[in-house]
Amino acid sequence: MIINTASSTTAAALSGQPAQGRSPATPFGRGEGSPLPDAPEISVLARLGLRGGPMQSGGAASPVVAQAASGSAVAQAPLPVPHASRHWQLNESLVYLNHAQYGATPVRVLRAQAELRERMERDPTRFLKVDLEPLMDGVREKLGGLLGCSPADLGLMRNATYALCTILRNTPFKPGDEILVTDQEYPSLHNELERMQATQGVKVVKATIPFPIRSGQVVLDRLLALVTPRTKMVIVSHITSASAMIYPVASIVREMQERGIDVVVDGAHSPGQIHVDLGAIRPAYFVGSGHKWLSGPKGIGFFYCRPDRQHLFRPLALSGRAHKVRPNRSLFLRDYDYQGTDDYSALLSLPTAIDTMQSLLPGGWSALLRHNHELAMAGREIVANALGVEPPCPTGMLGSMVTLPLPEAPPHLRNRPTCYDDALQDALLERHRIVVPIWRLNAGDGALGLRVVRFSAQLYNTLEQYELLGRALKIELAREV
Numbered sequence: 001m002i003i004n005t006a007s008s009t010t011a012a013a014l015s016g017q018p019a020q021g022r023s024p025a026t027p028f029g030r031g032e033g034s035p036l037p038d039a040p041e042i043s044v045l046a047r048l049g050l051r052g053g054p055m056q057s058g059g060a061a062s063p064v065v066a067q068a069a070s071g072s073a074v075a076q077a078p079l080p081v082p083h084a085s086r087h088w089q090l091n092e093s094l095v096y097l098n099h100a101q102y103g104a105t106p107v108r109v110l111r112a113q114a115e116l117r118e119r120m121e122r123d124p125t126r127f128l129k130v131d132l133e134p135l136m137d138g139v140r141e142k143l144g145g146l147l148g149c150s151p152a153d154l155g156l157m158r159n160a161t162y163a164l165c166t167i168l169r170n171t172p173f174k175p176g177d178e179i180l181v182t183d184q185e186y187p188s189l190h191n192e193l194e195r196m197q198a199t200q201g202v203k204v205v206k207a208t209i210p211f212p213i214r215s216g217q218v219v220l221d222r223l224l225a226l227v228t229p230r231t232k233m234v235i236v237s238h239i240t241s242a243s244a245m246i247y248p249v250a251s252i253v254r255e256m257q258e259r260g261i262d263v264v265v266d267g268a269h270s271p272g273q274i275h276v277d278l279g280a281i282r283p284a285y286f287v288g289s290g291h292k293w294l295s296g297p298k299g300i301g302f303f304y305c306r307p308d309r310q311h312l313f314r315p316l317a318l319s320g321r322a323h324k325v326r327p328n329r330s331l332f333l334r335d336y337d338y339q340g341t342d343d344y345s346a347l348l349s350l351p352t353a354i355d356t357m358q359s360l361l362p363g364g365w366s367a368l369l370r371h372n373h374e375l376a377m378a379g380r381e382i383v384a385n386a387l388g389v390e391p392p393c394p395t396g397m398l399g400s401m402v403t404l405p406l407p408e409a410p411p412h413l414r415n416r417p418t419c420y421d422d423a424l425q426d427a428l429l430e431r432h433r434i435v436v437p438i439w440r441l442n443a444g445d446g447a448l449g450l451r452v453v454r455f456s457a458q459l460y461n462t463l464e465q466y467e468l469l470g471r472a473l474k475i476e477l478a479r480e481v
Helices: 063-070 107-122 124-147 160-169 187-200 217-224 249-258 331-337 350-359 364-387 423-432 463-480
Strands: 005-008 079-082 154-157 178-182 203-207 231-237 262-267 285-289 301-305 401-405 438-441 450-456
Touching (some): 107 124, 160 187, 364 401
């Protein structure tokens, strides 16, 4: 494998098998696990057949890695945890720094999903007619404990985009109503809002958020400056996707609700990356993903709907059971228990994913969040130094992923063929086996946008990988000149 170690705030080793059973009552409580034996350091660059690298000839560490090991510089980088990567099935030839985009599901969770599928296929009728409802209740209970909300207020579905569209469809907009967003929201939301402008006559108002940015207060101030008597709803990311910034959603929700405006918090990137307490934030709606930082299988979305908004809150499509009245179960739960014949195994595997991630470090979720944040900040220092750029936002606005600006390619190279969004991403993969997205902030409407790279920190990542990314970026950017 390309990495034999990952990092930990406490330098505690991972357990060979994740702890079984229910999670503690606290959302990010302590997990259990026995140490694994130490493993020797292995150079990422050496594995890729490149000269030099973080581990120099004779076994001496590079300056950056040596600084981290000695406890100096590199943003207090956490120490390695042996054998972290054994819990995932990632391609061993890759330097995978893109956990944020599609997640990566641990082996134990994939096995749990396979067992659920086998159970369904042994008796599909019983599984979908009898077993599914209590299993969905178990998912809500586990997720509600993590998010600090009542399980009865959670709807489960395939992804966060479906969840956002469900909220929009259930809101009675009138022509001229304004929906306030920032210009850094996820593209699927902007696409849906464009359709709503054309078909429903709503007006979409975008707050321009600077990047670089001084503080989260800038986000709040720019949103408040655009509120009018016609503002019907505010939709705002908890953590933005392309720019990786944590927005002050508690303050935004409080200020907007004082003005009688509902707030939708797009939390696709927040559960599993930062602590989430919906009981404290109290938005009208919150949407999230289970495949990203919670590391469940692909195809897990959910939303929180405040109880006073649930009475007429229906799915995008009504199932063949939607007409069946059951006085002992709310319509809201019945609607989202079953949305037609489907493979529900991804959703039903989410409790195993939450327990598995919690078990990876002795300190549970709290230790994992702290570890990933510290590793991301160390990686930011390494890559920013390699690029010669200043970090574009405060550390307090970052979780476990980082976005940095990149130099623009010359005009004749901007439209090179790419399998992704920028040919630089192809080059990083093909020549260096590095997986990171290269994107543009605020592109469109004739604007080129700011070219950026975003990278993530998860337990299977190491400082050596960020050194490799920094070097590879310098090489490939130099090729563009």
